[in-house]
Amino acid sequence: MNVLVVGGAGYIGSHCVVQLVEAGHRPVVVDNLAFGHRGAVKDGVPFYEADLGDREAMAKILKDEQIDIVMHFAAFTYVGESVTEPLKYYRNNVGATLELIQAMVDTGVNKFIFSSTCATFGVVESLPIVETLPQSPINPYGQTKLDLENALRAITKTSDFSAAIFRYFNAAGAAEDGSIGEDHQPETHLIPLCFDAATGRRGALKVFGSDYPTPDGTCLRDYVHVDDLSRAHIAVFDKLGTPGTCVDYNLGTGNPSSVLEVINAVKEVTGLDVPYEMDDRREGDPPALYADSKKANEELGWVPKYNDITSLVASAWKWHKDHPKGYDDK
Incomplete structure (x- = not known):
């Protein structure tokens, strides 16, 4: 498949690009390099420096590259900053992502994989965290992710669009060959x-x-390895073949x-x-x-390495x- 990886020069996105290539797919990377690194994208992988909120640019890339499926890794993720600058987070995490989805709808690309977070659950009353627990985020970052989850549920109910939602816990680790890894500024992990x-x-x-x-x-x-997270995104491809599908999984050890x-x-x-x-x-x-990642294990065969x-x-x-x-x- 031709896979558009939005945020593919970032930490998790770049690892997923490597695994897509190894699995025989053709990744195409879009990143505005606000937090990503051009050096994280391997030679030979098509790269576009663009913003996901630029609907016209996204539509052109989707058409020119004949994209089959889109992976989204392009959120702002600093919890503290989301509290002090909520507008920045709503503009990028919600507004710009909806522009990307509109570009997909406009060009007939109807499969979407969304990088969400356990922060959508807020302070939980029971452990381990299962997908069916109430979601009540306690910061704007978590709220923007939940807003997109809810938008995807609504969109898939009324269209041919299909989506997968992955809620990460604490991403960590680096590629086995040591060629790419974690480089955040500022670093909070x-x-x-x-x-x-x-x-x-x-x-x-x-x-x-x-x-x-x-x-x-x-x-x-x-703490869950970034390569383990990446494998789940590829394993879910077969789940998105039925129009109107929306599935969600928690990913942790x-x-x-x-x-x-x-x-x-x-x-x-x-x-x-x-x-x-x-x-x-x-x-x-x-x-x-x-x-609790039992659902991902049973439905995707996902087991952390x-x-x-x-x-x-x-x-x-x-x-x-x-x-x-x-x-x-x-």
């Missing part, structure tokens, strides 16, 4: 922050909260790790100390978040030790 503290690129890591009702008092989170467990895994993998200091809890941080924190950290370290400045090292 725990594992690369641990690497930066261990290598002296930043000061001591701050651990927010040590008195949670968890085994070691720190938050528990579900169901095997959460605490902040201190992640720090210890980084120490073990790197052989370096990770200086850290305890700080107060952050408002809105629940004690634990982890997925990386199911323990040490192997996932080792994968991420391979990239970071060779690219301490990210793609700027190339």
Whole structure:
């Protein structure tokens, strides 16, 4: 298939592009490079520097490249920024994405895979998190993702459009060959922050909260490898053949790790100390978040390859030790 990967120069999108090629598909990348990196897109993959909200440009690419299916990885994802700049998030995550969908409708491209988030659930009352739990986001980022989920449900009910929704937990890791990996500015993810503290690129890591009702008092989170996430997006292709289909899946290992467990895994993998200091809890941080991915397993045959924190950290370290400045090292 010809697959348009919007946000394909970003972290998860670039890994999915690699897997699409390996699976025999033909990816085409669109990215405005606001957060993506041109160096993350392999040679030979068609690349367009464009904005997903430019309906005319998107329609032309969809037609010229004879696109069969669209994958969306182009959201803004910083929770704190979404609170202080909500308009920026609604404009891109909702408004611009609807322009892309309209371009698809206008050109007869009717299969869409949407990158969503567990943040749509907000503070949950039970664990693990299953797809049927109430969705009640507590920040604008999560709300914009839920708004798009609801839009897709409405669109697929009244048209030939079909969609798949994937709710990620904590994406981590890097490609097995170490050629592409995680490079965010600013960086907010725990594992690369641990690497930066261990290598002296930043000061001591701050651990927010040590008195949670968890085994070691720190938050528990579900870390899922970026390649595992990518495989699910390809596995869902067969589900989108029936017009009007809308399916949703939570993607996580169901095997959460605490902040201190992640720090210890980084120490073990790197052989370096990770200086850290305890700080107060952050408002809105629940004690634990982890997925029940039984639905993805049963319907897509999806089983995470990386199911323990040490192997996932080792994968991420391979990239970071060779690219301490990210793609700027190339």
